[in-house]
Amino acid sequence: xxxxxxxxxxxxxxxxxxxxxxxxxxxxxxxxxxxxxxxxxxxxxxxxxxxxxxxxxxxxxxxxxxxxxxxxxxxxxxxxxxxxxxxxxxxxxxxxxxxxxxxxxxxxxxxxxxxxxxxxxxxxxxxxxxxxxxxxxxxxxxxxxxxxxxxxxxxxxxxxxxxxxxxxxxxxxxxxxxxxxxxxxxxxxxxxxxxxxxxxxxxxxxxxxxxxxxxxxxxxxxxxxxxxxxxxxxxxxxxxxxxxxxxxxxxxxxxxxxxxxxxxxxxxxxxxxxxxxxxxxxxxxxxxxxxxxxxxxxxxxxxxxxxxxxxxxxxxxxxxxxxxxxxxxxxxxxxxxxxxxxxxxxxxxxxxxxxxxxxxxxxxxxxxxx
Amino acid sequence: xxxxxxxxxxxxxxxxxxxxxxxxxxxxxxxxxxxxxxxxxxxxxxxxxxxxxxxxxxxxxxxxxxxxxxxxxxxxxxxxxxxxxxxxxxxxxxxxxxxxxxxxxxxxxxxxxxxxxxxxxxxxxxxxxxxxxxxxxxxxxxxxxxxxxxxxxxxxxxxxxxxxxxxxxxxxxxxxxxxxxxxxxxxxxxxxxxxxxxxxxxxxxxxxxxxxxxxxxxxxxxxxxxxxxxxxxxxxxxxxxxxxxxxxxxxxxxxxxxxxxxxxxxxxxxxxxxxxxxxxxxxxxxxxxxxxxxxxxxxxxxxxxxxxxxxxxxxxxxxxxxxxxxxxxxxxxxxxxxxxxxxxxxxxxxxxxxxxxxxxxxxxxxxxxx
DNA sequence: TTGTATGCGTTATCAC
DNA sequence: GTGATAACGCATACAA
Numbered sequence: 160x161x162x163x164x165x166x167x168x169x170x171x172x173x174x175x176x177x178x179x180x181x182x183x184x185x186x187x188x189x190x191x192x193x194x195x196x197x198x199x200x201x202x203x204x205x206x207x208x209x210x211x212x213x214x215x216x217x218x219x220x221x222x223x224x225x226x227x228x229x230x231x232x233x234x235x236x237x238x239x240x241x242x243x244x245x246x247x248x249x250x251x252x253x254x255x256x257x258x259x260x261x262x263x264x265x266x267x268x269x270x271x272x273x274x275x276x277x278x279x280x281x282x283x284x285x286x287x288x289x290x291x292x293x294x295x296x297x298x299x300x301x302x303x304x305x306x307x308x309x310x311x312x313x314x315x316x317x318x319x320x321x322x323x324x325x326x327x328x329x330x331x332x333x334x335x336x337x338x339x340x341x342x343x344x345x346x347x348x349x350x351x352x353x354x355x356x357x358x359x360x361x362x363x364x365x366x367x368x369x370x371x372x373x374x375x376x377x378x379x380x381x382x383x384x385x386x387x388x389x390x391x392x393x394x395x396x397x398x399x400x401x402x403x404x405x406x407x408x409x410x411x412x413x414x415x416x417x418x419x420x421x422x423x424x425x426x427x428x429x430x431x432x433x434x435x436x437x438x439x440x441x442x443x444x445x446x447x448x449x450x451x452x453x454x455x456x457x458x459x460x461x462x463x464x465x466x467x468x469x470x471x472x473x474x475x476x477x478x479x480x481x482x483x484x485x486x487x488x489x490x491x492x493x494x495x496x497x498x499x500x501x502x503x504x505x506x507x508x509x510x511x512x513x514x515x516x517x518x519x520x521x522x523x524x525x526x527x528x529x
Numbered sequence: 530x531x532x533x534x535x536x537x538x539x540x541x542x543x544x545x546x547x548x549x550x551x552x553x554x555x556x557x558x559x560x561x562x563x564x565x566x567x568x569x570x571x572x573x574x575x576x577x578x579x580x581x582x583x584x585x586x587x588x589x590x591x592x593x594x595x596x597x598x599x600x601x602x603x604x605x606x607x608x609x610x611x612x613x614x615x616x617x618x619x620x621x622x623x624x625x626x627x628x629x630x631x632x633x634x635x636x637x638x639x640x641x642x643x644x645x646x647x648x649x650x651x652x653x654x655x656x657x658x659x660x661x662x663x664x665x666x667x668x669x670x671x672x673x674x675x676x677x678x679x680x681x682x683x684x685x686x687x688x689x690x691x692x693x694x695x696x697x698x699x700x701x702x703x704x705x706x707x708x709x710x711x712x713x714x715x716x717x718x719x720x721x722x723x724x725x726x727x728x729x730x731x732x733x734x735x736x737x738x739x740x741x742x743x744x745x746x747x748x749x750x751x752x753x754x755x756x757x758x759x760x761x762x763x764x765x766x767x768x769x770x771x772x773x774x775x776x777x778x779x780x781x782x783x784x785x786x787x788x789x790x791x792x793x794x795x796x797x798x799x800x801x802x803x804x805x806x807x808x809x810x811x812x813x814x815x816x817x818x819x820x821x822x823x824x825x826x827x828x829x830x831x832x833x834x835x836x837x838x839x840x841x842x843x844x845x846x847x848x849x850x851x852x853x854x855x856x857x858x859x860x861x862x863x864x865x866x867x868x869x870x871x872x873x874x875x876x877x878x879x880x881x882x883x884x885x886x887x888x889x890x891x892x893x894x895x896x897x898x899x
Numbered sequence: 900t901t902g903t904a905t906g907c908g909t910t911a912t913c914a915c
Numbered sequence: 916g917t918g919a920t921a922a923c924g925c926a927t928a929c930a931a
Binding site: 176177178188189192193196220221223224225226227228229 | 907
């Protein structure tokens, strides 16, 4: 029963429109519009009166009318690959937060690695006239994006450029965190480290693996033949990787995983086999999903900041909006870093085998053979 | 370079409007509108021609224009309490899927138990003229909803009614699954079972706890003094609960938790103390979050179906839309059920103490004292 | 059954 | 700086 009828006219929703505000403030609708849009060409005292009227009437501009006349929907798209992967919800929230601060709404869609789902979602995006899309899918499934590209919608992707005029790529520095991970292990005394990779055609996984191989080489460990198992970034992939490494003749003393879910799978196998982590085997993940600190033992992992990623994605879109010529565009850099928890330690036989670098950060190095 | 200029007029976005379609099909705009809106009052052969024109020109109706003239935004709101709780992303996806099938977009917001966040999000909802909101927050924070109620926006809540004209409540049948859980434990031979509750003023937690107490009573176990620890539905709350139950004089042989995160906390404490689950302690969770099957050991838990919940929420809104008189409205029922995994087993001393029901489903009952 | 005309609430283009 | 006024793209009341 909140002033549903005003001026003999039914009011729906917020009910009050720009004309009523104008009347109440004693100005023209145009001036009200200028005020709500932050145009600086309005006299102070008039703006004041307009704001007062807005306050008094509880006026909120109608977004659909605005969008219609301005051609800008103030809606963004966010495409992720699987919402059940804890990495993404955090990313979504951070993206929505930045977007919201700039008065954008965001449509989120999870492909679940399903081509059809992606297509349907993208269709919805163009139908709703989104002003930009962040494709946070870590896959080069750019054929999904054809419709977006055809509509000339600004696009921000990860790792691999969309090959479109109005697009921009976020370059994740995998090497940074993976270097830290390998050095961390080397310092602990590990000399034979396995890498559980994600599915191989995907660029992001190639990069993670290459970063590992280079890091291992650089550290002087495992020469060029660091053992690599190609999994699929799932829990099951992790169990398979664990089984593979456990079967190796000289068994690795540590496993670095291409993502956290695989690390969780590895942990499960170790637990089932009675192999203590980290005493008998060190494990490192990648992503730092929420779960990483709740699993047993808490997972040492490489963190890729969701907040940084979200901000970079939004700013990338901003860049594309304000950009005149699609020329001088440079990729946006996103860092990674190691987070040490409790799934890494010195290997049991390490202390005497490697007496040369006894100094390890914390006092977590165990006494010999104890 | 996709037909950006048509008829000497710059086309933006999908570019083609209802008038062009009308011309192309040789009918009036009104007829095109009737066709796209599925009005049955259009002659078959004309509709055919219209569809052909739509196809040919790649026409998609402008949602903002539609919303403006019809007064219906085709946008819904979804409010959850914390996006990092794996329960919610699944719920979100399911809700978006149902909504999407009916041509609705959904704005999701996570309060993170932060009053200010909720307020801000709700303001955005009314500004965007959402047609309905699903409040899946499991809390009676109805003061958040005042603005929604004042705008007379259809509201679906969980457990506790919003006390608004156009609202409806989803009644989750906690007792159903919790009964199953307690009976499952009783069948395994447990007679002294602890309950780790969520924060107590909240109705949902009261209901879960009451369901447990009643189930325990009904089963004839633990008389009326089943031990209850009031935690806070977080991982830490779970560790505290575990410590509490471990300190009890006759130590419970099983712990039922009010949600999965607490169960995960319990599991962690058990692991740290070297207490084997399920051999030395059985643990049951509630929710069946994704993580439940990946934790060690996989968690026996009560599943509350996200899909069922999402569908119920949407159908609730539909009901509110089509409803004439806000009278004959009945709550929507949502069930729960036990999912048995590997965190439950017979207590060690059970077999001789309770010889009466030796038959347990799978062959998971251990030999006495082995 | 189909077409014509009006209006939805706002921004933008002009004059002033 | 400020105010009229014409779009924006569509649904719909009404006329035919």
